Amino acid sequence: MVNITGKRNFLDWFVLIILVLTLNLPFINVAMTSLKTNATISQSPPPLLFKPTLVHYRDIFTNPTFMFTRFLMNSLVIAFSSSLITVLICLPAAYAIVKIGIGYKFLFPFVTNLRAIPLIIFAPSVYILFKRLNLIDHQFAIIIIHILVNVPIALGLLCSFMQDVPHEIEESARLDGATELQVLSKIVVPMISPSIAAVFVLGFIYSWNEFLFALILSVKRATTLTVGASLFITAWGVQWGRIAAATTLAVIPPFLFSFYVQRYLVQVFTGGLKE
Structure with a gap:
């Protein structure tokens, strides 16, 4: 009974996380883009792994x-x-x-x-x-x-x-x-x-x-x-x-x-x- 409950809770959380990530994919993409350099943004296809930078946040304040x-x-x-x-x-x-x-x-x-x-x-x-x-x-x-x-x-x-x-x-x-x-x-x-x-x-x-x-x-x-x-x-x-x-x-x-x-x-x- 405990194992069944634990598996169900894990499945519920897994589905919830996938759903949240899917619905927020556009915002996640925007947030990731804000941390990329201009050269990285121009790459095609866009890389999933990159060195983050805060240069764009500095620019909008200055x-x-x-x-x-x-x-x-x-x-x-x-x-x-x-x-x-x-x-x-x-x-x-x-x-x-x-x-x-x-x-x-x-x-x-x-x-x-x-x-x-x-x-x-x-x-x-x-x-x-x-x-x-x-x-x-x-x-x-x-x-x-x-x-x-x-x-x-x-x-x-x-x-x-x-x-x-x-x-x-x-x-x-x-x-x-x-x-x-x-x-x-x-x-x-x-x-x-x-x-x-x-x-x-x-x-x-x-x-x-x-x-x-x-x-x-x-x-x-x-x-x-x-x-x-x-x-x-x-x-x-x-x-x-x-x-x-x-x-x-x-x-x-x-x-x-x-x-x-x-x-x-x-x-x-x-x-x-x-x-």
């Missing part, structure tokens, strides 16, 4: 055209602000839709279906609008767009999660004299706090990785880390080593953030509101 610290702070500010504001907007909206019935038949399907439209369709109009408002190369402009893009998904998820809150508890609070705002803030929000955290994390990851609008709405001051990595694509060639180094560093903040709050994600998508 390159005068690649302001890593500024790009990183722009990404953090934009991702955090857009995710937080999205949650603050969608929470009362989801409560009004699910618990009060406002906009359930028209507003909710209209907003959620907007996300099905390819975002590239809005790019020209968005650029012209923000150009006329003199908001090009401002963090505020990118934050607004990321909020608009995140709202349909966040609203749909929060409405779904909010439907699991027992109606009896809300009615008891109303009978005790609680207002709708108190019911939302003191009863509903604490009960779906893991779901709120999950929505915030998903919004943060999307905003961090978003490239299209961050590219067309930024020039220098509001450039994010994902857009900044494209600066190494020049007329003289593609600097793959520096792109790989910048990409590897760009993955670390959302990875650490997601790892820290993973228990909320697991709880929401496997057990709902259950503790």
Whole structure:
């Protein structure tokens, strides 16, 4: 019995490791490329064994055209602000839709279906609008767009999660004299706090990785880390080593953030509101 259990555990771990390596093969390849010299990167087929170097990481910190610290702070500010504001907007909206019935038949399907439209369709109009408002190369402009893009998904998820809150508890609070705002803030929000955290994390990851609008709405001051990595694509060639180094560093903040709050994600998508 012990041997069978041990073999099964070994097989489970083996399959899990193979699966993790397979799913993360693109990132592993990028990380390995960031540790290769330009000569090694140019070899075909690419070698599996090589002498690692940190020259590309040194270059992205010392390159005068690649302001890593500024790009990183722009990404953090934009991702955090857009995710937080999205949650603050969608929470009362989801409560009004699910618990009060406002906009359930028209507003909710209209907003959620907007996300099905390819975002590239809005790019020209968005650029012209923000150009006329003199908001090009401002963090505020990118934050607004990321909020608009995140709202349909966040609203749909929060409405779904909010439907699991027992109606009896809300009615008891109303009978005790609680207002709708108190019911939302003191009863509903604490009960779906893991779901709120999950929505915030998903919004943060999307905003961090978003490239299209961050590219067309930024020039220098509001450039994010994902857009900044494209600066190494020049007329003289593609600097793959520096792109790989910048990409590897760009993955670390959302990875650490997601790892820290993973228990909320697991709880929401496997057990709902259950503790």
